[in-house]
Amino acid sequence: MEQPLAETLRRLKAHSGEQDLNSRQLAAETAMPEDVVETLLRGEEPPATTVEERVCARIAALRSAHLDTTGKKPSDLVSEVHAALDISKEWVRKLLNGQKVPNVALLHGLADFFKVEGGEAFFTAPPADALNRVLEGRLAKYETPAPDPVQALMERYGVVATDLRSHGALTPEQLETLLAGVIKSVMPTEGEPPR
Structure with a gap:
């Protein structure tokens, strides 16, 4: 059962201090804006968003991160997603730019394409839950270390x-x-x- 973000933060800080709480890195891992991550790390609530807004914003963030890390052109990424999901290039372009909300099947395909942990929930989870998922993974390294x-x-x-x-x-x-x-x-x- 997932614990609240505040408890995860408390336990993680007890183990690592602040070393695991780099807001820029956490923003990249959650595909959320850095200011939202910083707000959550302070224990505050970020501005409310709809599921549709979260999905579109996180897809656009993944697109940007993918282009930055691979050095590919946007048109190359569109072609790859088009081939992987079998939807029109125009729809893919709008989807990747955060202008269209995908259905569940497309969301599943995007989770597979971008290899995100958590599947569809990666895109739909409220900000606190999305950050908590990543931080719980880090906490597990301290509380259940790999065997010798x-x-x-x-x-x-x-x-x-x-x-x-x-x-x-x-x-x-x-x-x-x-x-x-x-x-x-x-x-x-x-x-x-x-x-």
Whole structure:
């Protein structure tokens, strides 16, 4: 169950201070204006918007970001979306410029095309929910960190305990040599297919 944005912010600040709260980066990840993100980060409510306004604005923001990162011309993007969604280029142009509201099927296609997390909800979620989705992902990195790969290997092969990394059993150089040997043993050699 999703927690409120205020709780996510409180917990995230407790773990990382302000380092995960770059409003420009969060605006890019949510396809929302930076001033809306800043308002939410201060704990205030941004101006009300309709679902249609949010959808159009976020599609236009994704279009701009995609063009900036890929260096493509707008006409190239229109052609790609036209081919992916099988709709007229004129409709695609208006859609990408935020002038038309897509139906659910097109919204699903746009979510797939732009590879956004959250599917259609990425476009339709209220601003607080959209920001919360991104921040909860960051919070999860602190509260449910990735398992230790060495520990995972030990569990996989039934090793109950080892002393490889403590009490001087192996020097850091010896551990590095050991791990490098393991990695090299499973890496394909030139011309050999990967395992």
